[in-house]
Structures are given as structure tokens and as C-alpha cells.
């Protein structure tokens with residue numbers, strides 16, 4: 001670890017968090033747990049990982065929602081989602097990657113090579129995947145600093161692609177078994193499938209609360225919870241999030257809302273927002289909007305669809321895993337019509353009034369997919385705005401102006417619908 005540089009990172013986070021999160025009014029009491037997790041992001045959770053490692057438990061870092069946490073858990077290792085959500089790490093990423101790589105890739109690589117992310121430093125293995133080109137090349141570079149295992153994700157969803165992904169899961173199991181000396185048994189995998197399904201269920205419960213007309217929680221807080229799900233201890237996360245959801249249910253029945261009811265309800269779709277990327281949600285929610293759902297890997301793509309728990313053999317369990325994971329509609333697939341169907345479905349389920357399409361700069365896949373999504377949403381009469389932005393706050397004022405104009409247009413639509 002480069003402790004001096006790491007301290008610079010830790011100096012800015014509290015003020016940033018205070019401004020974005022703690023300044024919110026009327027937050028649920030249950031958010032105190034997540035405040036605590038953030039305050040200890042480089043403290044207690046790291047200590048837990050170190051304690052695991054002292055007991056010879058391996059730590060496995062992942063970047064993409066296609067990597068099956070069930071397998072990591074079943075082999076007795078600990079999985080942590082690695083973030084890359086801050087521009088703090090981009091300059092170090094640019095030392096080894098082209099400047100016109102997406103911020104997520106640059107920051108992820110920068111976090112490792114700068115020696116300032118204790119999660120990265122705790123990992124025994126990093127798992128990459130062949131999703132976008134930027135990531136594929138980044139794994140080759142990261143492998144110079146830390147062992148990397150790459151899962152070859154197919155880019156289509158035919159039967160042969162499913163069989164290929166099952167093979168990749170088997171190879172991943174072999175890799176983890178060799179690294180840990182532990183065996184993945186049917187029993188252990190069944191327990192892990194059930195645990196990770198429970199994490200999905202509690203996230204779904206959280207998101208269901210956001211379908212309410214009166215919103216019991218802000219979009220920013222819901223995003224933070226999704227981001228924390230990637231690295232918190234799963235059992236504790238499930239327990240704490242269920243407790244929070246009990247409070248949200250009570251708020252809904254007591255008609256408590258964190259937003260004015262006239263605030264336009266916004267569905268955000270697009271590239272993932274890795275912690276601490278809270279920028280767009282913060283701008284939306286301080287410009288008069290309310291984020292009700294994220295069609296994103298730090299949102300619905302992470303928890304929708306459960307793994308079938310009825311498989312009787314290891315092969316059948318692997319098939320069930322493959323079936324569930326290949327239901328994720330990432331823009332790296334072609335065609336990816338399932339994502340368009342998801343956006344329209346979620347727009348209706350969450351009673352949204354408009355869609356914000358978010359892409360990180362230089363993210364070709366999501367930027368190129370915009371046209372297909374726009375054409376389909378136009379046909380449905382769903383208003384959408386595209387915001388391409390990185391981690392730096394320099395363009396925040398400009399985005400705010402655009403969003404305010406978009407929200408005004410949504411309000412005009414709403415008034416027109418009332419008077420019809």
C-alpha cells in the first residue's frame with residue numbers, strides 16, 4: 001500500500017459523503033448501518049478480510065455481475081466487488097492505458113497500480129471477464145500486478161453459448177479448488193445458491209418499496225445500498241437490509257415520503273455506477289427529480305432472476321447458474337433486445353415519468369445501444385434524455401441545466417395529461 005497517497009483519498013471521502021448523503025432530510029433510521037459501512041470502508045471490512053486471510057481463507061475480487069459469487073462462496077473463499085468509481089485513480093490508470101479508455105477501466109487499473117485500494121491489496125485473485133474490449137485488454141495489464149483469471153463470456157445467447165458458459169463456470173470451479181484446496185460439493189453449492197438468492201430477494205424487496213407512490217427512500221440511498229451489497233458480508237447485509245425494508249414498509253403505510261409528490265419519477269438506465277460514483281443521482285435529486293429505479297449492474301441487473309434451487313446434481317446446479325446469469329442483459333451482447341424490454345417493463349412497474357440514459361465516456365457498447373433503446377422508447381411515448389459523463393464534477397452545472405429542462409418538459413406533459 002502507498003499509505004501517503006491512500007490518506008489523500010481518505011481525506012476527501014468524508015466531506016464528499018457528508019455533502020451528498022448526510023445532508024439529505026428525513027432519511028430512514030436504517031441508513032445508519034450503511035453510513036457506518038462507508039465510514040469503515042477502509043477500516044473494519046478490511047480488518048475482516050485480513051482476519052479471514054489469517055485463517056487461510058482466500059479473497060477473490062470481481063468486477064462484473066456475470067462472475068458467479070455462488071462459486072466463490074461455495075469454495076470457502078470471500079468475494080469482493082472491486083469498485084473503480086472515483087477519478088482519484090484515473091491518472092494512475094492512464095499511465096498504462098489509453099486516455100480514451102472508460103473511467104471505470106482506468107480507475108480499476110489505477111486503484112491497483114497506485115497501491116491505494118486496500119480491497120485490491122487484500123485479493124489473492126482477480127476475476128475478469130471478456131465483456132467489453134477495454135476490460136479484456138485491462139486484464140492483461142492487471143495480470144502483471146496480481147494473478148487474474150479471465151472467464152470467457154459469450155456475446156450471444158444461443159444454446160451453444162449457454163453450454164460454453166457452463167464450461168467456463170466449471171473451469172472457474174477448478175481454478176478456485178486448486179487455489180484453496182477446498183472442494184465445491186453439491187451441498188456447499190446449494191447453500192451458496194440459496195444465500196446469494198437471499199441477497200437478491202432483499203434487494204428486490206428494497207426496490208419494490210420504491211414502486212410506492214410516496215417514496216420512502218431516496219434513489220441515492222438505494223444506489224448506495226446496491227453498491228455496498230457487492231462487498232459487504234452477505235449474511236449481515238441481508239439481515240440489515242431486511243431491517244431497513246421493515247422500516248420502509250412502515251413508512252409507506254404511514255404515508256412518509258422523502259420527496260415532494262410532484263417530483264418527476266426517473267428511471268436511470270445504462271452503465272454501472274461503482275462506489276463512490278453518486279454523481280448523477282445527486283444531480284437528479286438536487287434538480288427536482290426522484291430516482292425510482294436503476295436498470296444497471298448496480299441495480300436491477302444485479303438481483304433480478306433467481307438461480308433455480310431445485311437442481312439435484314453439480315452439473316444441474318452449474319446449468320441453473322448459467323441459465324440465471326445469461327439472463328442478464330448487458331450491452332456487450334448482440335442482439336440485446338432483452339434490455340429494451342426490461343427498460344419498458346421497469347418504466348411501467350415503477351410508474352416512472354422519464355428515463356435518463358447514462359453512459360460513461362468511451363463506453364462504446366452502451367453508447368451505441370442508445371439508438372435502439374431510443375427508437376423503442378419513442379414508439380412507446382416514453383421520454384428519455386442521454387447523459388454521458390465521467391467521474392469529475394466539472395460538468396455538473398451543465399448536466400443540472402439539461403436535467404432541469406427535461407424535468408420541466410415532463411411536468412408540461414403531466415399537466416397536459418391531467419387537463420385531457
Ligand code: SF4
Pocket residue numbers: 063064065066131132271272297328330331332
Ligand atoms: S455493464 Fe456488462 S460488463 Fe459491465 S458489469 Fe455490467 S454486465 Fe459486466
Ligand code: SF4
Pocket residue numbers: 102103104105131132133134135271272360362363364365366
Ligand atoms: S462502462 Fe462500458 S467500456 Fe467501461 S467497463 Fe463497462 S462496458 Fe466496458
